[in-house]
Amino acid sequence: MTRPSGVRATVRDVAAETGLSIATVSRVLNGQGNVAPHTRDLVLRAVDRLGAQAPRPRAAAGRPSEGAVFVRCPYVLTDYFGLIVSSIAETLERHGRRVVLSAGEASQGEPVLAGLAAQSDLAAAVLILPPEDAGDIILLRDRRFPFVVVDPRTPLPRDIVSVSAAHFAGARQVMAHLVGLGHRRVGVVGGPSKWLTSDARLAGYAAALAEVGVLSAPELVRSVPEPTIEHGYRVAGELLDLPRRPTALAAFNDKMAVGALRAAAERGLSVPGDVSVTGFDDLDLSRAAQPALTTVRQPLQEMGRMAVTLLMRLLDRHELEALHVELATELVVRGSTGPAR
Structure with missing residues (x-):
């Protein structure tokens, strides 16, 4: 079902899309429990098809709006994570929110998501690079x-709120920098093949x-x-x-770029004289490297x-229009890049 741009869909439109009654659609969107699971799925799929102009389901009844926020980072809390x-914990503290933190790679295989909605003391969650399937x-x-995904690993429906960096734009910036230095044969030290971030940067x-053919x-x-x-x-x-x-290596992140610097040194290659190297992230590591890394x-x-x-707005039941937010990146040029030989 398509609608003119800017024309908002109604409960009646969702009912027409599904063949259900307006009353049934209203019960689903209002979070009432007396709806069969397959009927609820039918309505939610119709909402997805109608897109941004569709009426959104309300938060679950009885959800403790003042409860704790579950923050999950199934990775070691290095200088990146x-x-x-x-920053999440500090900002939540300013909102008077208690944080329940789950961190570390050991938790990657735990079925955490399925039980979140059943925990009555939790109001919402922030999920960082979640390893679970979409x-x-x-x-x-x-x-x-209510939850927000930070740096999603896989593509998500547009009504799931997410925040990430502008990976495509950042990778394009750093490669344009190399191209401007005359590099045409550039090796890509890429990331995990099934990550959304990897696809965007590639x-x-x-x-x-x-752009240069x-x-x-x-x-x-x-x-x-x-x-x-x-x-x-x-x-x-x-x-x-x-x-x-x-003549140049573009690495998925600063850590991999540091590995590339070591590989070049062991082969007697100078950086950037024989080969240029770039990273991504601008961690402290990039400034400590020799030479310091050009990075994003x-x-x-x-x-x-x-x-x-965004999570606070969800909890306040505000309507969000920009649901997939990408924050601008910045090219930082340092000593690891130079003209191609």
């Missing part, structure tokens, strides 16, 4: 439990090359299971050992603050 989590996150939405790298050769693009220094070192070494090695600055702390702001 630590910055995000600390289907599990959609089920949490269908239970009308597209950004490719877009900047395409270059299609990146498949052998120049590598992916890793986890974006670590060791994986960056290994993949960069493979690229630098090619018969026709790249992500607004990590602002991502955390924005996530809380």
Whole structure:
């Protein structure tokens, strides 16, 4: 069903879309319990199809609006995730909210999401790079439990609120910088192949090359299971050992870029004289590297603050229009990049 831009759909439109009565649709959207599961799913799917102009389901009845906020980061709280989590906690404290924190890689396999809506002391959640399938996150939405996703790993329906950096734009910026220095054969030390972030950055790298008529050769693009220094070192070494090695390496993050610096040094290659290296994130590590890394600055702390702001609006039952928020990145040029030989 399509509607003219700006014309808001009504409960009547949802009823027409599903073939259900207006009363039944109203019960679903108002969170009443006397609705069969398949009927509820039918209505929610219709709301998805109608998109931004559709009436949204209300928060679950009885949800403690003043309860604690569950913050889940199933990764070690390093300088990357630590910055995000600390900004979330500080902002929630200013709103007078208690934080229930679950962090660490050991929790990745735990079925956390399924039980959140049943915890009566929780008002909402912030989920950072959740490892669960999109289907599990959609089920949490269908239970009308308020939550915001920070840096989603997989594509989400537009009515699930998320905050991330502008990965495509950032990758395009840094690759355009390399292209401007004359680099055409650029090796990509890429991230995990099934991450939404990886796809966006690869597209950004490719877009900047395409602007000068270059299609990146498949052998120049590598992916890793986890974006670590060791994986960056290994993949960069493979690229630098090619018969026709790249003149630059664009790494998925600063840690992998540091691994690339080590791989270049072990082969007697100077940076940036023989090969340029770029990162992504602008962690402290990028400034401590030798040479200091050209990288893309992500607004990590602002991502955390924005996530809380959106969550508070959800709890106050405000209507959100910008549901997938991307925050601007910034290219930071340092000593690891130079003209192509």
